[in-house]
Each structure stands twice: as C-alpha cells, then as structure tokens.
Amino acid sequence: MxxxxxxxxxxxxxxxxxxxxxxxxxxxxxxxxxxxxxxxxxxxxxxxxxxxxxxxxxxxxxxxxxxxxxxxxxxxxxxxxxxxxRSPREAIQAGIGMVHQHFMLAGPESALDNAILGESRPTGRWSFLPPLLRPLDRKGAIQRLRKLSDEFGFDIDWTAEVETLPVGVQQRLEILKLLDRDARILILDEPTAVLTPQETDELFKNLRKLTRSGRSVVVITxxxxxxxxxxxxxxxxxxxxxxxxxxxxxxxxxxxxxxxxxxxxVLRVEENGKSRTPVSNESVLQVEALTLAAARDNGKPRLNQVSFDVKRGEVVGIAGVEGNGQSELIRALIHPSHADCRTSGQVRLLGVDITHTRDSEIRSLGVSVIPEDRHEEGLLLDRSLEENYLLGLQRDARFSNRGWIKRAQLRTLVNEALEAHDVRPRDAEAKARGLSGGNQQKLVIAREFSRHPKCLIASQPTRGVDVGAIESIHSKILEARSGGTAVLLLSSELDELMGLSDRILVMYEGKFVAEHRRQQGSSPYDERAIGLGMSGVIQ
Amino acid sequence: MNKSDRSWLGRALESLQPILAVLLGLAVGLAFTRFAGESPLHVLKVLYQSAFGSSYDLGMTLFHTTPLIFTGLSVAIAFHAGLFNIGAEGQLIWGALAAAVVGHAFPHLPGVIAPWIAVSAAVIAGAIWGAIPGWLRARRGSHEVINTIMFNFIAAGITSWLVIEPLRNPDTQNPETAPIGEAFLLAPFRVFDDAPVGPAFLLALVAAFLLWLFLNRTSLGYELRAVGQNEHAARTAGIDIARIRIFAMAVAGGLAGLVAVGEVLGNAGRFKVGFSPDYGFMGVAVALLARNHPIGILFAAFLFGALHKGAMDLDLETENVTRDLALVLQACVILSVSAEGAWHWLRRVGSAGKKRG
CATH class of the missing domain: 3.40.50.300 (P-loop containing nucleotide triphosphate hydrolases)
Incomplete structure (x- = not known):
C-alpha cells in the first residue's frame, strides 16, 4: 500500500x-x-x-x-x-455523487430544471409540506448554481434545453448537480468517452479546481x-x-x-519493427463531390462537396469533432439507396460506379463495415454468436447453398473464427449480449474480415473496447492494409488515427479542411495542427 | 448464463413453465365461474366432453384448430420480421372469397387440379391484402398496425358488398355466394364421423413445418429474422429491409388466406359473410402463446380450438355461464403466459444489469 x-x-x-x-x-x-x-x-x-x-x-x-x-x-x-x-440516497447525503456514463438528464427540460430535479431542499415557509409538494425555488437555485459554476469554472447556459447542449456541457451540468447537493466525493464513470481532446483537458482542469477545495474525484476509465x-x-x-x-x-x-x-x-501502434509496406497507386474507393443537403436546424450542408480516394493498401483516417459529418459520410457510402444519405456526387469502387447501387450489392462488391455503434448496427444482441457471425454472410457461398444455410459448415467456420480472433467465450451458441464490449467487437471484426474485403470502412473500431482487445484490433487493421485492403478509418481517438493512418483528412462542418500525410519518424503527425483543423480554425 | 451450470431438473422445469402457465391461466379462468354460481369442476367437465368427448367432437375441435394454425403462423412470420400483423382477419376473408369465386367460376375443372387452383387463388388474394400494408410500411413508413386494422374493415366492407351485389346468389336469402363446383370440394376424413376436418388440417401441419424450416434453415428466413431482431444491423449488413418487410407481410397474408381451404373447400362450399368468428384476432393470441414458434403454434392453436369448441356446449349444459367463457379462458391463459414472459424478461434485464462490472 x-x-x-x-x-x-x-x-x-x-x-x-x-x-x-x-x-x-x-x-x-x-x-x-x-x-x-x-x-x-x-x-x-x-x-x-x-x-x-x-x-x-x-x-x-x-x-x-x-x-x-x-x-x-x-x-x-x-x-x-x-x-x-441502503440506497444511493444515503450515499448522496453522506456527500458521495456519481456521474454515470450515460447521463441521467431530461432532454427537453432546461439545464436549471435538470439541476434541481428531485432535490428536496427545505425552502423556508413551505418546509411544512412534504418534499414532493414544495414549490420549486428556481431563484434560490440559480444563485447557488451560478456561485458554484463561477467558483469552479463550469460555464452553463442555465435556460437552454439540455438536449441542445453539447455533450461536454451536459457533463458539466451533471457535475454541478452533484456539487449543488454538497458532494465531497465525485465518482465519474468513463467521463471522457464522449469528449474531444480539448474538452477532456477542460474537464480535468475543472476537476483539479474541485480537488483544491478538498473534494476528491474518482475517475473510472x-x-x-x-x-x-x-x-x-x-x-x-x-x-x-x-x-x-x-x-x-x-x-x-x-x-x-x-x-x-x-x-x-504493446501500447503504441507498431508493426513489429517492420516498415510500412508502400501504398499502391491503384484507387479502390473514389469519392467525388459528395454532398448531402442541410439538416433542418442549421443551414449548412451536412456534407459539402467531399472528394477523396483510398488506395490499395492505404489507411485513410478521418479526424473531426463528433457531429461534423463523419457519420453521414460513412452512411452515404454504405447506404446509397437511402434517401437521407446523399443528394449529389459520385462514388466509385474499383472503377465501378456505385453511386446508385443497392445496399446489398455494395457489400458483395467487397466492402466490409465496422459500424460506429456495434449494438445498433453491428449485432443481433439476443441471438447466438453463430447467427451474428452469419449476419451479412448469409448468402455467401461458404455458408449457403441455393438459399439453404450450410449449418455444419457454419458451425465449423464460426468456431475457427472465435478461436482465431480470441473471442470469449468460445461458445457459438452464447448470446451476443452476454459478451464484453471488446469481445463483441472482435466478433464483428472476425465477421467483417472473413470477407477478405477490398475496402474496409471502420468507424470507431476500438470504442468502449479494453486495452488488450485494442491491440489486437489495431494489428488486424494493419494486417488487412498489408494485404492490400483499402481502409477508411473514422475515429475520435487521435492517437489511433495517427498510429494507423497513412493520411489523415480533417473534417469540419461537412467539409475536408486539411490533409496530413504520414511523416517518417516517431511522431508521424503534428497533433496540434490536426486539432486546429478539427476546431475549425483552419478553413 | 451458461447452459452447463443449469441442472437437468432446472432445465426440465424451465421447459415445463409454459405448460404450467397455461394450466394456471385455465385454473384462474375456471375459478371465475364459481362467482357465476357454477361448479368449476362441472364446467371443466362440460368443456372436456364437448371438445374431446367423441370422435365427432374431437374432429370439430380440429376443424376449429385448423384456421387458428394458419392465422397464428400468419401473425408469427410477420412478428419474426418485426411487424405486427393484426390484419389476418381481412386477409383470410379475401382468401375465402377468392377461393369461392374461382370455385364457382370454373366448375368443370378436373378434380386433380381444381382444389389447387382455388388454394392458389386464396393464397394470392390474402398475400395481396397483406402486401399492401407491408408496402405502405416499408416504402411510405405508415405503421402496419394501424393499416392492417383498417384493412380488416375495408376487407369486410368490400367483400360484403360484393357478396350481396355482383356475386349475389339468387337461390338464397343469406349473404353468401353460389356454391363452388363439386371438383373443388375436399372430402373430410372419415374417422371423425361427420366433422368437416380434412386435408386442410394436414396442410396446416405441413405449413407450420415448412415455415419453421424456412425461418431456421434458409438464407432468406435468416434475413427475415435479422430484420426483426435489429433492422439497423440488418441494413448495415446489406439486407434490403423494405423488400423483406413486404415479403413477410405477403407471406403472412397468404398464410391467412389458407383459412379458405378448411372453411370454403372443406366445409361450407361457398363464401358466407361473417363466417369467421375472429380467427384472425385469435391468431394473434395463438402466436403470442406460442412465442411465434411455428411448431408451438400447432399446440397453441389446438388449445384455443379446443376451448372454442368446448365452450359451445356451455349454453346448454350449464345454468349460469355461456360460450363466451371461451374468451375469458383464452384471456386468462394469455395473461398468465405473458406474466411468465415478463418474469423471464425481468430476470434477464436484472442479470444483464448486474453483469456489467
């Protein structure tokens, strides 16, 4: 000790x-x-x-x-x-507060109302009433909260509806809520999972102020x-x-x-001392002037004349603060038939125009996808690992014969894949829901890589995944790259992008604002320059 | 939860749970008759006698089981694709009318193919009536629950008008079509005395097995279930979810249309307005009871068929309860089984919550 x-x-x-x-x-x-x-x-x-x-x-x-x-x-x-x-209530009274990974806020209500939600402070002349019947003391509350936010530097627009606030601000609100309840011990569960590098710095700067006042903070991460x-x-x-x-x-x-x-x-992304295989000149994925009309609330197009290409054996990283069009770009590539997904532009895969193909054909042309949200888009949570492995491969000749599923073959290949990708448990009949995030992701990767994709579109491949699994996922991506796969990588972890990418494109408000090429040596990219692009300083 | 750490006893109990839930529901429902001044045991005896008392009674039970299998399967396949088909009633009405019309229009077809033609007509008519709400949902985003409910009324309205106007049978005062040709009639099995249960019942068994095979053994069946499980994941995997939805609703409609085989070809020999005692809605309950498992639906339909037939004699054999008790019993069974499902669900949610370490 x-x-x-x-x-x-x-x-x-x-x-x-x-x-x-x-x-x-x-x-x-x-x-x-x-x-x-x-x-x-x-x-x-x-x-x-x-x-x-x-x-x-x-x-x-x-x-x-x-x-x-x-x-x-x-x-x-x-x-x-x-x-x-006996309950969180007792813990709160003793000065312990917790900010959960998924915030406990009522979206349509104002920040102020969220901050005083459920509090039962005796308010002067109404204190004879049971807590639930007392009128809300918004005036007193806002004074207290302003004082706290001034003291610790947590700026919040108290009248704004919570759902319109950026994630980082919502998090501040959660923390202030606890401070308002006189928490001396703050427990934060994965607080930086949703923050940009700048927001992360800001958060910890503020947390440091809290500790100077004698409070303590536990960060689960x-x-x-x-x-x-x-x-x-x-x-x-x-x-x-x-x-x-x-x-x-x-x-x-x-x-x-x-x-x-x-x-x-191995914490840093390395290729075991080998130098990177050179990138070929052959374009696999070519995107020209892809545009997606504006969402209703702000007038700016969600994708604005986006053009780029990814070559054989190249990893192209896309950097950007969440919400600047990266997710829309990925969706436009994999769901061309969906009306929401694009308004104009051209996409070609290995020279074939896939601008207007059906979703199912894009996959059979050799595109694999590691989706941003594996629960929503990657898995059938209540189904077995076997059925999850089959997702998207159900018409593949390895698994299907004239429309009938080859069950024996499926079981054999699934067991091999679980072994090869170290998915635990090694039980083809286990439900996907029961797996840890890392193992779920390994299952998705096992499935997507089994297609030997010509092009891999990977969004947040290591989000919510533990250290051991991150290492293996990174090495799989680089393996695919060496095998000639064109990789489009989207990640909010700059370290990951800088470690894996041959080029990094920086996205801001639906446009590419900068392109960085990998340099020789120990620091292949200028992190500061990328950060500036992400924040929209360079345009 | 690992399979191996459950004992065989626990697993046996678990597999018995649905049956226990059904028995509990029946017991609770029968207990109600006490308040109406009847002896529950007497009521049970009447139900049993009426449903299984003679080979004729058993035959009638199977006769009522048959359409419930079809509508149960209809609801189930839609459910596997993540859709709620409350429109089996409308689909089966169209199926029955189509079979009756074809049977009347081509009376001289040879007996080898005649029933097949009528069956095809019934399937196609039902499939169209199912596919339209499917299309509306898949391409236009209007909810299938609303649409299928409304389509029931539309189907009932249009078919009634057709039967009393253009398709009127001048030989009768009843709202029914003219009889179908001899060649279309399906003879009942002799073992059930005169009960009108025949090839339609076998067809229902085959349909259940084929549906199970389709869902669990084919690529398309897998795609359909994937869409039902998680449409976003299915779409990301390149599955055309709109097509799957339309397809699922068309098959659902076709299955409901098959009710015509027992009712029109096997029994009435014509289309009678209002022939269905809400088989379509009972199909929802059957599918729910069977948790949408095609083979389970056979048993659930049999239970509901037996209750339906069994309750018919209550009017005569008891003082204070009527055949409506069948509905009460069915409701109690559904509640009891749903409660069991809810309990499972709670347990799963509970253990999932705890697992997150």
Whole structure:
C-alpha cells in the first residue's frame, strides 16, 4: 500500500481518507465481480480506477454509491467505520455523487430544471409540506448554481434545453448537480468517452479546481493516457481483484497496462519493427463531390462537396469533432439507396460506379463495415454468436447453398473464427449480449474480415473496447492494409488515427479542411495542427 | 448464463413453465365461474366432453384448430420480421372469397387440379391484402398496425358488398355466394364421423413445418429474422429491409388466406359473410402463446380450438355461464403466459444489469 505523502504533508499526517473501502467482495452467481478489494480515496486527490471491461470497476463504484450491496467488506467515511448504504440516497447525503456514463438528464427540460430535479431542499415557509409538494425555488437555485459554476469554472447556459447542449456541457451540468447537493466525493464513470481532446483537458482542469477545495474525484476509465496525465493515484483492477495501487507519478502507462491485462502490452501502434509496406497507386474507393443537403436546424450542408480516394493498401483516417459529418459520410457510402444519405456526387469502387447501387450489392462488391455503434448496427444482441457471425454472410457461398444455410459448415467456420480472433467465450451458441464490449467487437471484426474485403470502412473500431482487445484490433487493421485492403478509418481517438493512418483528412462542418500525410519518424503527425483543423480554425 | 451450470431438473422445469402457465391461466379462468354460481369442476367437465368427448367432437375441435394454425403462423412470420400483423382477419376473408369465386367460376375443372387452383387463388388474394400494408410500411413508413386494422374493415366492407351485389346468389336469402363446383370440394376424413376436418388440417401441419424450416434453415428466413431482431444491423449488413418487410407481410397474408381451404373447400362450399368468428384476432393470441414458434403454434392453436369448441356446449349444459367463457379462458391463459414472459424478461434485464462490472 502506497501512502500519499505529498498530500498528507500539506494537511497533517493524520488526515483520514475521505472514503475507504476495505475487503469488499461481491459475487453475481458464479461470477466474482469484486474480491477483497481495497480502495482508499485521500482528500483532495483525483483517483483513477482502471481495468478492462468486466474487471469490476463499475461494480465497485456502484457499491460505493449504494446501488449495489456488497457481500462482505467495510466502509469508512473520514476514517470512521459505518454501515453500508441502503440506497444511493444515503450515499448522496453522506456527500458521495456519481456521474454515470450515460447521463441521467431530461432532454427537453432546461439545464436549471435538470439541476434541481428531485432535490428536496427545505425552502423556508413551505418546509411544512412534504418534499414532493414544495414549490420549486428556481431563484434560490440559480444563485447557488451560478456561485458554484463561477467558483469552479463550469460555464452553463442555465435556460437552454439540455438536449441542445453539447455533450461536454451536459457533463458539466451533471457535475454541478452533484456539487449543488454538497458532494465531497465525485465518482465519474468513463467521463471522457464522449469528449474531444480539448474538452477532456477542460474537464480535468475543472476537476483539479474541485480537488483544491478538498473534494476528491474518482475517475473510472481505461484510457491510460488520461490516467497518467491527470490523476494523483491509481488503483488497477483485474478480474475483480486489485492488482496495483500506485501513485501516478511513480508509474508508467506500460506498467498500468500490464497490471490491467496481466501480460505485456504493446501500447503504441507498431508493426513489429517492420516498415510500412508502400501504398499502391491503384484507387479502390473514389469519392467525388459528395454532398448531402442541410439538416433542418442549421443551414449548412451536412456534407459539402467531399472528394477523396483510398488506395490499395492505404489507411485513410478521418479526424473531426463528433457531429461534423463523419457519420453521414460513412452512411452515404454504405447506404446509397437511402434517401437521407446523399443528394449529389459520385462514388466509385474499383472503377465501378456505385453511386446508385443497392445496399446489398455494395457489400458483395467487397466492402466490409465496422459500424460506429456495434449494438445498433453491428449485432443481433439476443441471438447466438453463430447467427451474428452469419449476419451479412448469409448468402455467401461458404455458408449457403441455393438459399439453404450450410449449418455444419457454419458451425465449423464460426468456431475457427472465435478461436482465431480470441473471442470469449468460445461458445457459438452464447448470446451476443452476454459478451464484453471488446469481445463483441472482435466478433464483428472476425465477421467483417472473413470477407477478405477490398475496402474496409471502420468507424470507431476500438470504442468502449479494453486495452488488450485494442491491440489486437489495431494489428488486424494493419494486417488487412498489408494485404492490400483499402481502409477508411473514422475515429475520435487521435492517437489511433495517427498510429494507423497513412493520411489523415480533417473534417469540419461537412467539409475536408486539411490533409496530413504520414511523416517518417516517431511522431508521424503534428497533433496540434490536426486539432486546429478539427476546431475549425483552419478553413 | 451458461447452459452447463443449469441442472437437468432446472432445465426440465424451465421447459415445463409454459405448460404450467397455461394450466394456471385455465385454473384462474375456471375459478371465475364459481362467482357465476357454477361448479368449476362441472364446467371443466362440460368443456372436456364437448371438445374431446367423441370422435365427432374431437374432429370439430380440429376443424376449429385448423384456421387458428394458419392465422397464428400468419401473425408469427410477420412478428419474426418485426411487424405486427393484426390484419389476418381481412386477409383470410379475401382468401375465402377468392377461393369461392374461382370455385364457382370454373366448375368443370378436373378434380386433380381444381382444389389447387382455388388454394392458389386464396393464397394470392390474402398475400395481396397483406402486401399492401407491408408496402405502405416499408416504402411510405405508415405503421402496419394501424393499416392492417383498417384493412380488416375495408376487407369486410368490400367483400360484403360484393357478396350481396355482383356475386349475389339468387337461390338464397343469406349473404353468401353460389356454391363452388363439386371438383373443388375436399372430402373430410372419415374417422371423425361427420366433422368437416380434412386435408386442410394436414396442410396446416405441413405449413407450420415448412415455415419453421424456412425461418431456421434458409438464407432468406435468416434475413427475415435479422430484420426483426435489429433492422439497423440488418441494413448495415446489406439486407434490403423494405423488400423483406413486404415479403413477410405477403407471406403472412397468404398464410391467412389458407383459412379458405378448411372453411370454403372443406366445409361450407361457398363464401358466407361473417363466417369467421375472429380467427384472425385469435391468431394473434395463438402466436403470442406460442412465442411465434411455428411448431408451438400447432399446440397453441389446438388449445384455443379446443376451448372454442368446448365452450359451445356451455349454453346448454350449464345454468349460469355461456360460450363466451371461451374468451375469458383464452384471456386468462394469455395473461398468465405473458406474466411468465415478463418474469423471464425481468430476470434477464436484472442479470444483464448486474453483469456489467
């Protein structure tokens, strides 16, 4: 156990931890989600809790927040042992607040109303009424909230409807909501999953202000870069157990990754020392002047005269802040027949004009797709892995004979694919829903790569996927590239784009505003320049 | 949840659950008769006697089972494609009228092909009536629930008018068409005395098996189920979901149209206005009870057919309950089975929530 001297030095050695969990265990059936987990949250620190999907991070935090009761263990607040929370309400009263990965906000209501939703503050002369009947004290609330947001730098337009606010602002609102309820301990579940690099910096800057006021923050994440950059202490979980408890300044991303996965992990995208195979001159995907008319609310076209090409054996990355037309571009490519998807332009695949083909033909021409949202677009969650593997391949000659599915063949090939792509469990009959995000994604990738695509369109291929799986997904993409596949890669992780791409196109408001070519050496791209393009400074 | 960590006993119990749910529903429904002043046991006895008491009674039960199989399958295939077909009633009316019209128009066709022609006409008529709401949904986005409900009324209205005006049978006061040719009639099986159950029942069994085969063994059946499971994923995978939807509704309509085989070719020999005691709507309940499994639908249709037939004697054999009890019992079974489904669902949601670690 490492003691945090830096902070205790400032606040006298005897200051007890704000929150301490000791020997926490919790099982769900046969699964031990947490096994004798200790967590000590010192006052005034940002504490990272990291681990792969299914390592028990969320369970642990739900226990701390009173959503789940542990089977065993002790809870200490300010060094004093107390009984476990019976509900989140008790945890909130004790000063613990949680921001869930999917925000708990009522979209059509104003930011202010969301902030005071469900609070039952005694309001002067109405305090004789039961809480639910008291009138809302909007005036008092806005004063309190303004003071808090001034103090900690969380700017919010309080009158705006929440659903019109950017994700980053919604997140600020969630945090302010907790501060307004006097939370001293904030638990944030994967807070940066939806943020741009700039928004991430901003968030942690503000969180740092909070810790200076003596509050503490727990950040659940699997992004090691953020852990290294922004946290004071870190606890690593693997398979429900604590595998490391460290001060951030004494460790490295590599060491954390090893503790998470249990083996050495290659964090940077590398091709095992081999130099990249040169890109061929043959264009596989050519897009010319693709345009998509404006959405109703803002007058700007969602895609504006977009032209580019992807060559054999090339990875072209598309960078951009979410909502600048990237998703629309992908949809326009794979659903040409859909009325929403384009208004003018031309798309060619290997010289064949596919501007107006049917969706099903595009796939049979050799296009594979790793969709942005694998639950929505990639999987049949309530169906078996086998049936999920078949999706899109149901007319492939390997699996179908005159319209009849070759079941024996299917089972054999699925089992081979699960083995080759290390999808767990190796059970063709397991339901897709039961798999972790990483394994679901590996299943999608196994399926899409089995077509030996000439062109691969991959959106957010590693979103919500754990470190071990990221490594394997990246190497599969580069393998496909070496095999001559043209890869169009869309990702909100700049590191991923810079690691994989031969070229990066920067998208802003439906247009390409910059093109960056990979340079030789250890830093192939100028991250700052790409960031400027993303924010619309270069046009 | 892994299959292997459940004991065989647990699995056996689990597979018995739907049956237990059905029995519970029946028990609750019968308990109601107590309040009406009847002995539930007596009512049960009357139901049993009426449904299975003689070979004729059993035959009548199968006669009522047959259309319920067709409409159950009709609802089920639409459901597998993610569509709710409440229009089986309208589809079966058109099917029956088409069979009757063809049977009357070509009385001299040879007996080998005549029934096939009529069956084809019934399937095509039903398929068209199903495909239109399918097309409206797939290409125009108007919801099939609304459209199929409205199409029931339209079908009933148009067919009634056709029967009392252009297709009027001058030999009768009843709203029915002229009889079909001899060659079209399907003889009933002799084992059931005079009950009109014949080849239509076998056709229903075959249809259920073929539908199961189609859904589970063919590429197109897989595509149909994929669309029903997750249309976005299906579209991304290159499946033409609009075509699949239209196709599914056409097949659903065709299956409902097959009700004509038992009713027109096997029994009445003509189209009678109002011949269906809401077979189309009962099909929804049958499919629900069977969870849209084609083979399960055979059993669910048999249960509902037996209740329908069994309740017919209640008017005579009991003082205080009428044949409407069949509806009460069917409702109780549906509620009980749905509650069981809801319980499963809750358990699954619960365990999924816990699993996220």
């Amino acid at each position: 490492v003691h945090n001297e830096e902070f205790s030095g400032k606040m006298a050695l005897s200051v007890p931890a704000l929150l301490e969990l000791r020997g926490v265990s919790r099982s769900f059936g046969a699964l031990r989600a947490n096994a004798e987990v200790d967590l000590k949250l010192e006052a005034g620190t940002i504490h990272g809790v990291v681990g792969e999907n299914g390592a028990g991070k969320s369970t642990l935090m739900k226990i701390a927040y009173g959503m789940i009761e542990p089977d065993a263990g002790h809870l200490l607040i300010d060094g004093v042992e107390r009984s476990w929370w 699997h992004k090691l870069r953020e852990v290294m950059q922004f946290t004071d202490e870190v606890t690593v979980l693997r398979a429900g157990r604590v595998t490391a408890r460290l001060k951030t300044k004494d460790t490295s991303a590599e060491a954390l990754a090893e503790a998470m996965v249990g083996r050495k992990v």
